[in-house]
Amino acid sequence: MEPNAQVAPTSIVVMGVSGSGKSTVAAGLVDRLGWDFAEGDDFHPKANVEKMRSGQPLDDDDRWPWLRTLAGWIGEHEQAGTSAIVTCSALKRSYRDLLRDGHPSVWFAHVTVDAELLRDRVQKRAGHYMPPSLLESQLATLQPLQDDEQGVSVSGAGTPDAVVDEVLARLAADRGPAGT
Ligand SMILES: Nc1ncnc2c1ncn2[C@@H]1O[C@H](COP(=O)(O)OP(=O)(O)OP(=O)(O)O)[C@@H](O)[C@H]1O
Numbered sequence: 001m002e003p004n005a006q007v008a009p010t011s012i013v014v015m016g017v018s019g020s021g022k023s024t025v026a027a028g029l030v031d032r033l034g035w036d037f038a039e040g041d042d043f044h045p046k047a048n049v050e051k052m053r054s055g056q057p058l059d060d061d062d063r064w065p066w067l068r069t070l071a072g073w074i075g076e077h078e079q080a081g082t083s084a085i086v087t088c089s090a091l092k093r094s095y096r097d098l099l100r101d102g103h104p105s106v107w108f109a110h111v112t113v114d115a116e117l118l119r120d121r122v123q124k125r126a127g128h129y130m131p132p133s134l135l136e137s138q139l140a141t142l143q144p145l146q147d148d149e150q151g152v153s154v155s156g157a158g159t160p161d162a163v164v165d166e167v168l169a170r171l172a173a174d175r176g177p178a179g180t
């Protein structure tokens, strides 16, 4: 598999640890691009959500079936020729390998936020099943997006609009004049 396949990116996976701002950035991208959208967390089996709610981090075995479901969603959109945006923590490179395997249009937008800001955001967020205590394991598991992976890493510390602008600028550059 070729991580940097030269295919116009039409499937954006907004990735990052819990609380980094994936949903917020994805909403901004959907507003600006009008592409189809799915919240990756909605595809977690109930057992995964209950595990996180009880304060236990997911492991690879918990995540593989979920990631395969998301890859299927991406594949359906690719096949239909429909551009799409999905949020997914995609914490490890091997998870991203699964998502892009056979799906050359996949392009990652990694929203990065330092641990202090992350704790602050998650502690202020009410009514979410993900307890702040799981942040450390999210950060320990994270393998940041690498240079040879199609996509962009952006700091999520700015305003949502600024983060979205930065993602879109890089997306436009990667899509080239024909991909607008
Ligand atoms: N750029 C930003 N500036 C200020 N606050 C932000 C920004 N992005 C997100 N937030 C806030 O931080 C919190 C986490 O954001 P969000 O839910 O988008 O993250 P997430 O990565 O989708 O989280 P999870 O994966 O746990 O669902 C929310 O309360 C959101 O309003």
Ligand SMILES: O=C(O)[C@H](O)[C@@H](O)[C@H](O)[C@H](O)CO
Binding pocket: 017, 018, 019, 041, 044, 058, 063, 088, 089, 090, 091, 130, 138
């Ligand atoms: O891979 C994981 O551990 C999970 O996807 C988590 O990241 C949460 O589902 C999500 O971020 C919601 O808080």
